[in-house]
Amino acid sequence: MATQPTVFAPGEDRLTEKELRALSPQDVLWRHRSVAGLSDALIMMVDDEMLNIEMTQAFLVEAGYRHFVQTDRPEQALAMLRKQLPGVLLLDLSMPRVSGLEILSSMRDDPVLRHVPVIVLTSSTDPQTKLKALAMGAMDFLSKPVDPSELGLRIRNTLAASAYREYLGQHDSLTALPNKQRYRKEVADVLAAAQKDGYDGALLHVGVDALGRINDALGRTVGDQLMQRIAKRLASCVQTESGGELSSEQHNPMLYRFDGDEFAIVVPYMEGVHSAAAFINKLLEDATVSFQRSGAPELFVTCSVGVSVFPTDGMDPDLLIRNAGWPCAMPSRRVRTATSSSRRVSTRWRRAGWT
The missing domain is CATH 3.40.50.2300 (Response regulator)
Incomplete structure (x- = not known):
C-alpha cells in the first residue's frame, strides 16, 4: 500500500541556516x-x-x-x-x-x-x-x-x-541553532551578570508535544521537518525581543536546541515574571504547527513551556535547567498545561498570561 505524503501548512519544509541563526550577533554564528x-x-x-x-x-x-x-x-x-x-x-x-x-x-x-x-x-x-x-x-x-x-x-x-x-x-546539525553546550555556557554567563547587577531573568524550555508518536506514526523525516519549522518560528519570535525589555546590557534573549524534542531560551532580564507573560504566550502560539495527510483531518502539534526564574528559583545553573525542563519531560504531554515550580503556562491561557 502506497504511503500518503504528509503535507505541512504553507511554508518552507527545509529551512535556510540564515533564517535560523538570528539570535547571537556576537560570536556563535x-x-x-x-x-x-x-x-x-x-x-x-x-x-x-x-x-x-x-x-x-x-x-x-x-x-x-x-x-x-x-x-x-x-x-x-x-x-x-x-x-x-x-x-x-x-x-x-x-x-x-x-x-x-x-x-x-x-x-x-x-x-x-x-x-x-x-x-x-x-x-x-x-x-x-x-x-x-x-x-x-x-x-x-x-x-x-x-x-x-x-x-x-x-x-x-x-x-x-x-x-x-x-x-x-x-551547533545542532538539524536546526543550526546553538546546542546544549552553548546553552549551559550562556546560562552560567547570564547568571553571573544577573547576580552582579541584581536583576531577575528566566530560563524557558519549550517541548514539542508527542514528537515521539509523530516519529513512530509518520516517520523520522516528518519529525525532523516539524522540528525545523518550529525552530524557525521560535527563532523569529525570540529575535523580536532582541534589544527590548527582556534584554540586559550584556545579553539578548537567545534560542537553543536543548534536546531531541526540546528547545531552550535564556531570558537575561525581566522586571518581574509578568513582563515575560506576553512573550511566553507568543512562543506557544507561534510554535503551534499544523500538518495534514491526504484523506486525513488536519492535525495540530503544540508545545509545552517550563519556566525557571532567577534568583527566585535559585542561582544554581543545573537546578534551574532541570526545573525548567521538567514539564517537557512529562510522558503524557498533548495540548496541555506545562508547569515549572509554582508557575503555570498553558496554550488554553495564551491571552491571560501567568496564573
Whole structure:
C-alpha cells in the first residue's frame, strides 16, 4: 500500500541556516567565522630566531592578518598559550632548550591546548620527524624558507577548518541553532551578570508535544521537518525581543536546541515574571504547527513551556535547567498545561498570561 505524503501548512519544509541563526550577533554564528573574518584570528609564532618571526609576520601582514603574539624563547611558549589562546600556532621544530616536538607533546596532554591547530615550520627533510609531529597533533607542514603565498593559504585553510569544527561542536546539525553546550555556557554567563547587577531573568524550555508518536506514526523525516519549522518560528519570535525589555546590557534573549524534542531560551532580564507573560504566550502560539495527510483531518502539534526564574528559583545553573525542563519531560504531554515550580503556562491561557 502506497504511503500518503504528509503535507505541512504553507511554508518552507527545509529551512535556510540564515533564517535560523538570528539570535547571537556576537560570536556563535558561522557567518561571523567565515573566511572573510579569519584575518581577525590571533596567530602565535614560536621560533628561536627572531629574524624568522619578523619575516613571517611581515608576510602575514601583507596577507591581511593583524593580530600576532610571538616569542623566540620556546620555554615560554606553553605559558603564553595558556594566557592567550591563539587561532593557530606556527611552530619551529629545531630549537634549543625546548624543541617543537616537546611543545607538541605537552599540548597534546593539555585538555585545552590540544585543540589549538599547529602548523610546523621546519627546515628538516627527515620524513620520520614529520610523521612524529603529525602523530602529536600537528595539522600541517611548511618547509623553510617559507613561500609567502603558500603560507597565507595554509593558514587560511587551517583557520577555516578549525572554525568550522568549532561551529559544528557548538551547533545542532538539524536546526543550526546553538546546542546544549552553548546553552549551559550562556546560562552560567547570564547568571553571573544577573547576580552582579541584581536583576531577575528566566530560563524557558519549550517541548514539542508527542514528537515521539509523530516519529513512530509518520516517520523520522516528518519529525525532523516539524522540528525545523518550529525552530524557525521560535527563532523569529525570540529575535523580536532582541534589544527590548527582556534584554540586559550584556545579553539578548537567545534560542537553543536543548534536546531531541526540546528547545531552550535564556531570558537575561525581566522586571518581574509578568513582563515575560506576553512573550511566553507568543512562543506557544507561534510554535503551534499544523500538518495534514491526504484523506486525513488536519492535525495540530503544540508545545509545552517550563519556566525557571532567577534568583527566585535559585542561582544554581543545573537546578534551574532541570526545573525548567521538567514539564517537557512529562510522558503524557498533548495540548496541555506545562508547569515549572509554582508557575503555570498553558496554550488554553495564551491571552491571560501567568496564573
